[in-house]
Amino acid sequence: MRRLSAVWAVLVAATLGSWLLGGGHGAAVVAIAFWKVRLVGLYFMELRTAPVPLRVVFEGWVVVTGGTLIALSLA
């Protein structure tokens, strides 16, 4: 529970940080969002201790979707 709360605190900080960073830094804000998604997946969804194939699918989704959106944001 302590670890979960620590992850939650980081997620909250990242959320507020993105808001402060604001609109001009689109790619950075999207990158932060996908890093938050990873935290939810690894800690809340417990993928850190899950079978590797599950983790690979998840990380793959994060990289492909996040990467595409960041590239599109920069274009």
Place this chain on the structure above:
Amino acid sequence: MTIFAVFFGTYVWARGQDPELFRASQEHLTQSRAVINTLLLLTSSLCVAAVVQAVRRGATEKARPLLVAALVGGAAFWVVKVVEYSELFGDHLSPATNDFFMYYFILTWLHLLHLLVGMAVLAFLWSLVGRAELTPRQVSYVEAGGCYWHMVDVIWIVLFPLLYLVR
């Protein structure tokens, strides 16, 4: 998740086609409200993750209050969204107004529907964890239901910056 990923990509591409329109339209949205919504879902996800841990170590009595807290978070998210929609409709903005609002309303509405399903799942889990001991299958239902809730959170974590922050 793949479908949502395609929706996200389509939105960002469409924004690239007409950034000025999107930027001007985004002025109608209130970022602070979306921040509140993000914090609501993050907190309810924390509660759900704690439910799974509690159930797994046999502390099922802790599960129900946490599930109620998560459900309250989901309901609060809905309330904030309804307020937001009402304001936009009041300003005569709708999915038909322009491309930005089409994406905004469709994406957030789809997310809201998934959130509603998630709340039904949490309610089902609430009924499940009333007993002192759960079978391994029931524990796996709690884990799966919890994961569904986290996915709803994840969708919003991406939607929030795309719709509200990126200008």
